[in-house]
Amino acid sequence: MATESPTFSPLYQQIKSLIVQALDGGEWRPGEVIPSEGELAVRYGVSQGTVRKAIDELAADNLLLRRQGKGTFVASHNDPKAFFRFLRLQSLNGVAESSRSVPLECWRAKAGQEAARVLGMKLADPIIIVRRLLEFSGKPVVLDEIYLRGDIFKDLTLDMLKEWQGSLYGLFEAHFGVRMVHAEERLRAVAADRTAADLLGVREGMPLLSVERISFTYGAKPVEWRRGLYSTAEHCYVNELG
């Protein structure tokens, strides 16, 4: 029995791809409703159940958000509930705190070997580097150095960062139409160098949590590489294993 099609792909997977394509193409923007299951079923020529299964998986991946009685929405980093989805930081005593981003610098550069590799660019392609502090309850806790693809975040300036109230990823969404969908982090413990110690208000040589992150937008395309130094004197990085 020869298999008819060498690459079998279920219908709902194909629908999933089509929806991601539409999201990537900006047909429906973050925070907006997408068409109802029935409409999509007609549009793609499949049953509602098949559309439903596709949306189920996209919702499980946090690309979409279902709200009974209202509709299905494009997930957004500007949704207050999604704020801490990529920032796994918590005060040691568990109390909620106010947080604020303090941009320090923003400059243009050429991608080095490592940045080019991670971001899928060529050597010396344009990148943008941002340094910023994250404060909790007015005290600095995280020092971030962020490498962005220059072709995508062309017009980013320090002033833009300073004016924006909200998360960095919210800004990327609103101003550049780039939505971070997935990220990989690698954590290590390191000793604070002079600069980091000064900015974070700790002694030189103190242990800091180094968090290296690669963030991806639709289609597993890497667009950001960052390294954070977290002061864990009064905070910790939380993670769930399932």
Added chain:
Amino acid sequence: MATESPTFSPLYQQIKSLIVQALDGGEWRPGEVIPSEGELAVRYGVSQGTVRKAIDELAADNLLLRRQGKGTFVASHNDPKAFFRFLRLQSLNGVAESSRSVPLECWRAKAGQEAARVLGMKLADPIIIVRRLLEFSGKPVVLDEIYLRGDIFKDLTLDMLKEWQGSLYGLFEAHFGVRMVHAEERLRAVAADRTAADLLGVREGMPLLSVERISFTYGAKPVEWRRGLYSTAEHCYVNELG
């Protein structure tokens, strides 16, 4: 047919609970097949589609494992593919390594205030404390101190730990019928004290990754509390954000 309960709960959720109950009660053991969807549908008096949705979610939570054409299996920590599900450690260069657990001590104690709170026990209830090293490629990388509920792991001995080839959670499953299903971790960077430095072969004061973990079995019951000190000179803790 529909139960007129004040708190509405979908049928498939109820089926989910019944299946978890059966798992918890040991009706089907880790690694074994559970009855087919059709059989379960008859047993619970619902349609196969409803059983299917229940199993779908349990499989997504890693309680069950579906294998097309063979059946649905109870997930097990002795399945080689599940070995690294709770150990998010990787060599910096990404090369796979052999790992080995080296038990150091195992003794009985009474729960202090913190252990009692975390493990849901009363002050001075019996607990068991285990210290062990994890080696990668023959070199010590993790020092674990593990607090276990004494009522559950009654007969655990150092010899038993030394003889077991495989993961600790695999031992718990095989000898005590306790399957770890979920865990919460809190990470910080700390300085190595004298003891840890000696055991891990680093200098005193070197930054180490402190990983505090609470592990839960079925029904979100906490059964283990542990603190690991990870040497991140040549390894890192990896995490995926979605």
Added chain:
DNA sequence: GAGTGGTCTAGACCACTGC
């Protein structure tokens, strides 16, 4: 070939939202 999970459909009805 028999048995398992995986896909797809069509239709009925329920629960929630907002006009």
Added chain:
DNA sequence: CAGTGGTCTAGACCACTCG
């Protein structure tokens, strides 16, 4: 009230595994 997602069912057929 109409429109949305959420649940449940029944049945057909496909893909995989194993004896």
